[in-house]
Amino acid sequence: MEFNIIITGIGGQGVLTLTNIITWSALKEGLDAKASELHGLAQRGGAIACHVRFGDKIYSPLVLEGKADLVFALEPLEALRSCYFGSKKRTVFLVNSHRSVPSSIFIAKEEYPSLSYVLDSLKPFSNKVILIDASEMVKKATGDIIMANIYMLGYACAKKLIPLKRESILDGIKEAMPERYIELNRKIFDLGFKANDVTIGDEVEF
């Protein structure tokens, strides 16, 4: 067994936190796990993609192009940027539809891609795309958009997009987060987990 995830977003959205939580959660199920992060220059509001792999025996910390099982994108443009890790055969894209437009786009007078362009472009790299406005949902619940990452993790777990048990991920949160944030994160995780019952996302099968 082997499961490969690309977690992508913008520096500051919690990509590193998710990476750490999922790696711990896999260990909690007795699996081998490896991940690759990027720090420093790569972090300052720029695009960031981390890799997580777990299974019986894992060597490389990086996912081979085309071999991702899940692309977990905290922002649509970043889903597009990392799409080549996916393939028609095996890849689900879970995408937070909340856009974050970099100011460089205005300065260079470029255009931010439309959601339909993103969906069309993901087609050759995926068998399913799930769009949810996690930022909006979290903002409604907490007044702040910053925990969309954990909300989406709960959603992904409930939808079985990540083959790990809820209890393992709750344990993973405990290991990976500072003490004072654990309860809040578990609460947001469960909000996302329960969101399974209501249709909040658009699901596109290719």
Added chain:
Amino acid sequence: MKSILLDKYGKKVILLGNEAIVRGALEAGVGFSSTYPGTPASEIGDTFSEIAKDANLYFEYSTNEKVALEAAAGAALCGVRSMVSFKQYGLNVSSDSAFPLAYIGVRAGMVIVVADDPNCWSSAQSEQDSRYYARLAHIPMLEPSDSQECKDFTKIAFDLSEKFSIPLLLRTTTRVSHGRGVVTLGKIVKGKKRGRFNKDSIRFRNFPPYIMETHEELHKKLDELRKISEEIDINFSLNEGSRNNLGIVTSGVAFNYVMDTLQDLKLNLPVLKLGMTYPIPGDKIRNFIKNLESILFVEEIEPILEESVSALAKDVNPELKFYGKKNGYLPRSGELKEWHILLAISKITGVKSQFNPIAQKEEYKKLSVVKRPPVMCPGCPHRASFFATKSVVGEDAVFGGDIGCYILGIYSPYETQDFVFSMGASEGVIHGIKKVSDQKAIAFIGDSTFFHAGIPGLINTVYNESNPLIIILDNRSTAMTGHQPHPGVGITGMGEKSKVINIEDIVMACGVENVMVVDPFNVKEMEDAVREYLQKEKVSVIVAKRECQLLAIRRKKREGIVIPKFGIDQSLCDGCGICLYQFGCPAIFIDNDKFFIDKDLCTGCAVCVRICPKRAIKAVK
């Protein structure tokens, strides 16, 4: 982080490569650790800083890597096990002392961790392969490939170092330093924290003619270490005896890519994995290659194993064919990826993979994916400094760049980094430019960078009489690498208060007559200072002092201070765009040709309020 101090033998935890190195040092009884922050090595120091008191060891952020290495050497000479860590350029900075240290030796284990950065994910200087230093300085080197090996190899390095009285190099690359993985914990050992310097009039004085004796002694140590390299189980081979004509020699993280590729291609090729890459195990290698037809070298950055193994093949297998970086089977620049190795092995063996990374890339190239470069944060004081300076001098002046967050000034609309060399080089290079050119010239250098390597360059401009304007961007932190303290902050690596050393005092003591401290958020004052100082006949210095906004926000939240938010009054805004096109704040955006401020991103610095010609930006609820 919590797992680092866990005293549960045999328990499995997840650790970052850098954290695993710290854990390995604790299991080896380290008593002293020093660093100068540099990605991808930064978390080694930061982890030490966090646990030093609980683990009962000493840790410091030294002023630069040379001082850090010397301090660790001092501890090791007194019999206390020590570790110094830095990024690849840190080894360059420290090399002046690292070379004689190999001759002088140590009295307790000393490990020098150097983190290389293929692909320059976190560096802006070069794709340096620090493995050459091991050969140049005669310092033995180990190369871990994942977190578990980071911990295990660190312990081995301490033991070998102490046994042979020689420092050891531990070389990682970004994917190892910033890789996470499962680590099985060993026992934490309480090491010596106090020691004593016992004099040795020959070895430690390192003075001719005795240097020839210590040099000879060093070679004898390396001969012994070569024997260790033959026997040690971190140099091992797999799948030997399988009926294949192609063998693979690899080290570091690349070993993992090789193993996954062989699995994908369902091949069982013989693999030689070297954990100790200096000195290399000559006999083991000869034995591995003697019956092969060809060999593929898979290693990060330069073809070092490729060169040394090819030389050995002449004796045992002169017909052996080589594949690697030298004949284009693997790339000579950028980091290795699994797909490079997949293609190389496919090409050599004719075995095809079910994955087609080239087709993936071709399909991807058809897409239009706009860039999202890293940016200075909303409210960053460097942005205000750049804006004020550019509004006075325009595009005309030469802007000297340096190493820190302000390197992001290379991007539009600032373009205030016309050249970037290394720590402190903005001053040295700008002095040379000023000596031969009449152009206006301004060097930008950060606070921590100034303490690290900026002082000699500044003295040189005074002593050798040139008149650049030097702007020291003092944001009260080593921000880029994760907000480590420095001598200007007055907090140590142990988290204790220390003397605050003011940059402006140093500047004056260096003989600079034109010195001003300015708050860059006060744009008008900053502009006036730049205008005045550009006219001076002697070197002048502006210390642009303002706390890093990330730290300021954290502090204000802690202290319960309300952070104001700003908005644009559409009835006053005429759409001139200065706030976006010239100031470049990431919180400002355009919607239907109108300008707005994103309240989620605004940090309340209010600089946009000051620069708006129509006074259209106002505080909002």
